[in-house]
Amino acid sequence: MAKQDNGMKSFNAAIDRLKKDVPPKVVKALIASANELAATQRRFAETSRDTGALIDSITVTLPGETTPPYSQPGGSRMAGENEVIITAGNSDVRYAHLVEYGTKSAEAQPFFWPALRLTRKRLQGRIDRAGRAATKDAWKGTQTGTDIKND
Template structure:
C-alpha cells in the first residue's frame, strides 16, 4: 500500500508542473540527444555510410523510424527525445554494436551515451531550473 501512495504523490507532483516548464525543457532534451547522435555517427564504422545515416533523433510526440533499434517505430513520449539506429534499409545496427559469432563488436551507441550522459543530465537539470525560476508563481 505504501508504494501506491508514493506513486500517487509522485503523479500528483508531476501533474502540477506547469506546461510552460515542460515546454521549456524540450529544446535542452533535443540538443543533448543531437550531441549524442553526432558522437555516434563519428564512432560508427563506415563502409557505406548507411548505418551512420540511419542514426536519428526523434523529439517528443513524433514517431521513430520504422525498423529502428530499439523496438521499431513508436511515438516518443512528451518531454523526451529518442535516439534510434536503423530504418527500413538498415537493420543491422545491433549486430555492429554487439558483434556476432563471425564479426567483432564495434560499439558506437552505448559509448556515446556514457560519454554524454552526465553532461546531458546537468544540462537538462539547468533547463528545468531556469524554467521553474522563470515561471515561478504563474500557476498552470
C-alpha cells in the same frame, strides 16, 4: 471583512505556471542534448563505415513523431510529448544491433552505448539546469531567456 486564502491563490497560480512553462523549456534542452549525442554516435560509428548507411540511420525523433521502422532499440513507436528518442537503423539498415554487439563471426564495433556513457553527465547537466531555471522562473512568475547553448 476580507476572507484570507493563506496564499493558496498565488500558490495555485504558481503551480499552473509550472505545468505550462517548464515542459517546453526542458524539451528544448532535451533536443539540444539528443542532437549532440546523435552526432557523437555518428562519429563513433565511423569505424564501421562501409556504405555510410548505418551512420545516416542514426536519427533523433522529436516529440510527437514516430521512430523509423526496425530501429534499435525498440523498433517503431511514437515519442511522447516530453520525450526525444535517438535510434539507429531503419527499414534499410536492420543490422545496427549486430554492429553494436557483434556476432559469432564479426567483432563488435560499439558506437551507440559508448557515446551515451561518454556524454551522459554533460547532457544530463544541461537538462537539469534547464529544468531548474524554468522551475525558478515559473515559480517567480518571470520569463527569462530560455535559449539553450552548447556547453
